[in-house]
Amino acid sequence: MLESADGASQARQRILQATFKVLSRHGYSKFNLSDVAAQAGISRPTLYKSFSSKEDLLAAFSQFELELVREELARSLGDRSGRERLEAVLQFLVDFYGSYQMRGLIEIEPAVVLTQMGKALPALSELIAGEITGQVDDPVAVAAALVRIAVCHYLVPGGDEHLLLTQLRVAAGVR
Known part of the structure; x- marks a missing residue:
């Protein structure tokens, strides 16, 4: 069970990193889950196991970015x-x-x-x-x-x- 949770966590991380790349390239108006799945190297159904919608993914991405800022600030200090x-x-x-x-x-x-x-x-x-x-x-x-x-x-x-x-x-x- 632990390996499954770890695998889901790694997939989620890859999806969030892929979201950054897709947003950087296409912006929000042309952002779609198919591009994120392709960038992350997973299928759309796999993406939907972690995020139920585009809005859900973007909300998680905002939290992901904030956590990255926290970590970087902590390293800087x-x-x-x-x-x-x-x-x-x-x-x-x-x-x-x-x-x-x-x-x-x-x-x-x-x-x-x-x-x-x-x-x-x-x-x-x-x-x-x-x-x-x-x-x-x-x-x-x-x-x-x-x-x-x-x-x-x-x-x-x-x-x-x-x-x-x-x-x-x-x-x-x-x-």
Whole structure:
């Protein structure tokens, strides 16, 4: 029974990774489960064993992405503390938004991306607030500002990571 559950978990992981690739290539409006199944190297019936619908898959994908962000942030922070930890959070935001591979969707489907970001911002802000608590006076407000500033740089790229880091430091009250 354990092997079966592990196999299902691996299939689910492959499907979620394939979803990222299909969304990056085709966007949300042309997204379909047949493309995901083909990218994952499985049949549609196998895909339906893990996800009952396109909406179910996209909801799971959003959670999958958030978990990946959590893991990457944890790796970036390591065992840092104090000011060093706060600086690591700021650098994480710069690096993350500078390297996120689905940036092309902004040009293909800006309205969809903005809707998705509107749903993701509270979760990202909450994640960041948890990491900067004790480092700033109002971690909830500062985290919201940090995420929104980083998102602005993501939506309107200019290759100005140094300016982004400077703006994040100002928002966090770091001199």
